[in-house]
Amino acid sequence: MSTKIFEGKKALIFGLANERSLAWAIAQRLSEGGAELAFTYPNEAIEKRMRPLAESLGAPLILPCDVARDSDIESTFAAVKEKWGVLDILIHAVAFANREDLDKRFVETSREGFRVALDISAYSLLPMTRLAEPLMEGRGGGTVLTLSYYGAVKVIPNYNVMGVAKAALEASVRYLAHDLGPKKIRVNAISAGPVKTLAAAGIKGFRDMLAMAEQKNPLKENISAEDVGDLAAFLCGPGGKHITGSTLYVDSGAHIMGA
Numbered sequence: 001m002s003t004k005i006f007e008g009k010k011a012l013i014f015g016l017a018n019e020r021s022l023a024w025a026i027a028q029r030l031s032e033g034g035a036e037l038a039f040t041y042p043n044e045a046i047e048k049r050m051r052p053l054a055e056s057l058g059a060p061l062i063l064p065c066d067v068a069r070d071s072d073i074e075s076t077f078a079a080v081k082e083k084w085g086v087l088d089i090l091i092h093a094v095a096f097a098n099r100e101d102l103d104k105r106f107v108e109t110s111r112e113g114f115r116v117a118l119d120i121s122a123y124s125l126l127p128m129t130r131l132a133e134p135l136m137e138g139r140g141g142g143t144v145l146t147l148s149y150y151g152a153v154k155v156i157p158n159y160n161v162m163g164v165a166k167a168a169l170e171a172s173v174r175y176l177a178h179d180l181g182p183k184k185i186r187v188n189a190i191s192a193g194p195v196k197t198l199a200a201a202g203i204k205g206f207r208d209m210l211a212m213a214e215q216k217n218p219l220k221e222n223i224s225a226e227d228v229g230d231l232a233a234f235l236c237g238p239g240g241k242h243i244t245g246s247t248l249y250v251d252s253g254a255h256i257m258g259a
């Protein structure tokens, strides 16, 4: 990136686990553009991996936050408010489903497994956006970005309850965009093609999914985390000024294919 389009901007990033995380590619692009970044982690095991990365980008805030807990989300935003008083960019790159719910047939998903997947992967965007709103208002607007996958729209074998969670997430993006549009706060999702990350490793047959995507998509090559970082930077930057409520695909065109 040649110009510092995010100079003076403050970004809060949920979902950095390690150097393979899509959140890491996004963080690097925002940082290259001059943004100051804050990060969260859900537990000590993740903290160990992500802290050195966050520190390498000079993050002034690295906060514990299990997004299943309202109190954690509230204390995260309270810390951001205390440190910065404002916020420009919120990145939601968080998803979770119980492994057993990704191994069985979808019809066998338990009530609890359904609740957990939807709670962490979709609902969490709502309290985050709600708490970001007053901080972004102080800037005359802001941008919220989450990550989805095509399993929200079509059946992808083994994606199961996560596909239902992503459908809820994409619908939430539209409703949030409607709520917050008058305050010039934009809310969008990036629907990314498969990338080998920690979360992806939880999906049965992920390697086959990667191979199939490469074979079937029009460009005949898989995407990289950097492609997601580039699109995120576009959406969060001036190019995204009039884009809200959208799910944008970076998947080498896979979503246009019928078979």
Ligand code: NAD
Residues within 6 Å of the ligand: 014, 015, 016, 017, 018, 020, 021, 022, 023, 041, 042, 046, 065, 066, 067, 068, 092, 093, 094, 095, 096, 120, 147, 148, 149, 191, 192, 193, 194, 195, 196, 197, 198, 199, 200
């Ligand atoms: P990742 O494992 O690096 O990131 C997932 C993150 O979710 C981790 O940082 C993890 O700590 C966090 N998380 C899980 N439960 C949490 C909780 N209770 N509280 C707080 N954080 C929690 O994997 P990733 O692939 O970079 O995933 C980021 C996002 O991208 C997810 O929403 C995922 O569904 C989405 N996505 C991934 C792909 C892919 O192929 N990797 C494709 C499309 C969309």
